[in-house]
Amino acid sequence: NNNTSNQWRWAQFMGKMTMTIDRIEKMDIPDEAKTKYLAELHCARGWLAFCMWDLYGPIPIADIETLQNPLEEKILPRVSEEEMQRFIVDELTQAANVLPANYAKDSSDFGRFTKGLCKTILMKFYMQTKNWAEAEKIGRELQSSEYGYDLVTDYADIFTLANEKHAETIWAVNCLRGTQEHKWHPHVLPNDYPNTDALTKWNGFKISWDFFNTFEKGDKRLETIIYEYVGTDGTVHNQTEDRKSTDNKLYYGAVPLKYDCKDFAGTLGENSETDYIIYRYADVLTLLAEAIVRNGNSVTGEAVELVNKIRRRAGLKEYKVEDFTTTQEFLDMVLLERGHEFVFEGV
Numbered sequence: 001n002n003n004t005s006n007q008w009r010w011a012q013f014m015g016k017m018t019m020t021i022d023r024i025e026k027m028d029i030p031d032e033a034k035t036k037y038l039a040e041l042h043c044a045r046g047w048l049a050f051c052m053w054d055l056y057g058p059i060p061i062a063d064i065e066t067l068q069n070p071l072e073e074k075i076l077p078r079v080s081e082e083e084m085q086r087f088i089v090d091e092l093t094q095a096a097n098v099l100p101a102n103y104a105k106d107s108s109d110f111g112r113f114t115k116g117l118c119k120t121i122l123m124k125f126y127m128q129t130k131n132w133a134e135a136e137k138i139g140r141e142l143q144s145s146e147y148g149y150d151l152v153t154d155y156a157d158i159f160t161l162a163n164e165k166h167a168e169t170i171w172a173v174n175c176l177r178g179t180q181e182h183k184w185h186p187h188v189l190p191n192d193y194p195n196t197d198a199l200t201k202w203n204g205f206k207i208s209w210d211f212f213n214t215f216e217k218g219d220k221r222l223e224t225i226i227y228e229y230v231g232t233d234g235t236v237h238n239q240t241e242d243r244k245s246t247d248n249k250l251y252y253g254a255v256p257l258k259y260d261c262k263d264f265a266g267t268l269g270e271n272s273e274t275d276y277i278i279y280r281y282a283d284v285l286t287l288l289a290e291a292i293v294r295n296g297n298s299v300t301g302e303a304v305e306l307v308n309k310i311r312r313r314a315g316l317k318e319y320k321v322e323d324f325t326t327t328q329e330f331l332d333m334v335l336l337e338r339g340h341e342f343v344f345e346g347v
Contacts, residue, residue, distance in 0.1 A: 014045060020041055044113065100115060101147045102114050114171070123138040135288075150281065152167070155314060160263075161274040168280045169281075172276055174275055185200070187204040187205055212227060224256075226254060304321050307334060
């Protein structure tokens with residue numbers, strides 16, 4: 001289908017990046033700029049390779065000689081699993097050794113690739129390859145003051161126009177009206193949702209009711225989910241009423257509102273200029289908790305506290321080490337907690 005072909009077409013961008021690296025290496029520009037641009041390209045190539053590997057396993061990776069002879073018919077085989085993994089690690093490590101840890105929110109460079117981004121992708125790669133020790137090492141590093149990451153106090157504020165570029169953001173797509181925007185609200189809002197006349201609404205994606213019902217009562221993350229409302233025609237929408245018929249707006253589940261959930265300040269029509277977050281610090285903390293327990297095969301106070309940081313923000317009861325009789329109980333809890341924290345964030 002189109003989605004699959006679009007993702008596979010990413011391999012073409014790998015080739016474009018390789019050719020751009022070759023061009024920049026030959027350019028007569030200041031060394032500082034050249035070093036920075038090359039590092040950003042290696043980050044991009046390593047990140048895209050990671051995404052492709054995650055979807056398809058090893059892929060063909062064209063070298064510069066092949067790319068410079070496009071009329072020569074040449075079928076490239078997939079590289080081996082070992083080569084693919086080494087390519088991802090080498091690209092991201094090379095970039096991380098050059099790029100700054102982070103950029104200040106008032107910097108004109110905010111939004112460019114950083115060492116923090118490279119390390120986060122590497123951490124995710126090591127989690128998927130079950131290299132718990134390396135994942136734990138990177139997770140601990142990302143907690144250091146060098147990077148300056150921190151949790152936003154109010155969960156709903158993570159996704160607002162007024163609070164974008166906050167300390168929890170590891171990398172986001174910088175959005176601005178008329179330049180780069182995303183279409184979150186038209187894909188999720190029911191078309192009879194009140195007080196949103198200026199917004200386009202297609203009544204799209206939903207959080208299944210089965211998963212929604214796993215949230216604990218009082219979870220502040222529920223503030224970013226529409227699970228009950230009165231439509232513009234006075235119809236009451238909720239789980240009880242709407243599951244009676246497939247024609248009802250919330251039949252399939254609740255609405256993952258998330259972005260600008262209180263005032264829709266960033267959205268006009270179908271386009272939002274609120275920065276679209278790809279990776280954030282809460283992701284690192286919960287992965288680190290998992291890595292610590294998997295690496296040591298025991299539930300530690302440190303791992304529990306990492307999860308509790310997320311739960312405290314959500315207004316929920318904290319866990320204690322003695323709440324878990326096995327490591328699997330802890331891992332199951334982390335999986336569910338990450339589901340509640342990152343629902344509809346592509347994690």
